[in-house]
Amino acid sequence: MVLSGPSGVGKTTVYRQFLARCPGVRFSVSCTTRAPRAGETVGVDYHFLDRADFQRRVAAGEFLEHAEVHGNLYGTLRAEVEDTVRAGGDVLLDIDVQGARLVRASAAGTPLAPSLVFVFVGPPSLAALEGRLRGRGTDAEEVIQRRLRNARAELAAWREYEYLIVNDVLDEAVADLVSVLAAARRATCRCGAPWNHE
Ligand code: 5GP
Numbered sequence: 001m002v003l004s005g006p007s008g009v010g011k012t013t014v015y016r017q018f019l020a021r022c023p024g025v026r027f028s029v030s031c032t033t034r035a036p037r038a039g040e041t042v043g044v045d046y047h048f049l050d051r052a053d054f055q056r057r058v059a060a061g062e063f064l065e066h067a068e069v070h071g072n073l074y075g076t077l078r079a080e081v082e083d084t085v086r087a088g089g090d091v092l093l094d095i096d097v098q099g100a101r102l103v104r105a106s107a108a109g110t111p112l113a114p115s116l117v118f119v120f121v122g123p124p125s126l127a128a129l130e131g132r133l134r135g136r137g138t139d140a141e142e143v144i145q146r147r148l149r150n151a152r153a154e155l156a157a158w159r160e161y162e163y164l165i166v167n168d169v170l171d172e173a174v175a176d177l178v179s180v181l182a183a184a185r186r187a188t189c190r191c192g193a194p195w196n197h198e
Pocket of ligand 1: 004005006007030031034065066067069070074075076094095096098099100
């Protein structure tokens with residue numbers, strides 16, 4: 001399950017609550033070159049790497065996808081995703097729009113393609129998003145402005161996703177995501193083993 005949405009939309013809160021309700025789903029811990037924020041745990045929220053280490057892993061082919069977001073590098077390690085998916089498990093990826101496109105493109109024509117579910121988390125309005133970005137109080141004005149510019153570009157891509165969840169009331173957004181997972185698990189195109197109905 002690939003989850004995207006502009007920063008400040010509350011995606012992290014939504015997916016944390018979702019994972020608490022769906023403990024069978026594995027969260028793909030991304031690598032990033034940005035500095036940890038207060039309250040973030042190394043290896044749980046992200047693998048924090050310096051640029052040289054990140055680039056070394058790119059060259060070694062360790063990433064399923066990687067992209068530059070807000071001036072920092074972010075990437076999904078194959079090791080976080082592939083074995084679990086091959087074994088029939090569910091993995092949640094929190095990645096930006098560029099990353100989602102790369103995952104879609106690299107899975108095209110492979111057995112992974114029908115397993116993918118793309119979910120976009122949007123704000124009730126752009127004004128609400130700006131309020132949340134400022135309310136977080138963790139980022140400098142210049143960073144907020146860059147994130148807002150990026151948010152407009154990300155929002156324009158929502159139709160590329162199969163599902164849209166508007167994060168207005170948190171509990172409802174979490175319940176929506178749980179429902180998307182339930183629907184995805186029942187999709188006939190995602191049934192691995194033949195269904196023995198006789
Ligand atoms: P933040 O720095 O606020 O945690 O994340 C900034 C943006 O980077 C978010 O839109 C998030 O979805 C995206 N992001 C996080 N991990 C990855 C990743 O592994 N790949 C890509 N392409 N984007 C990521």
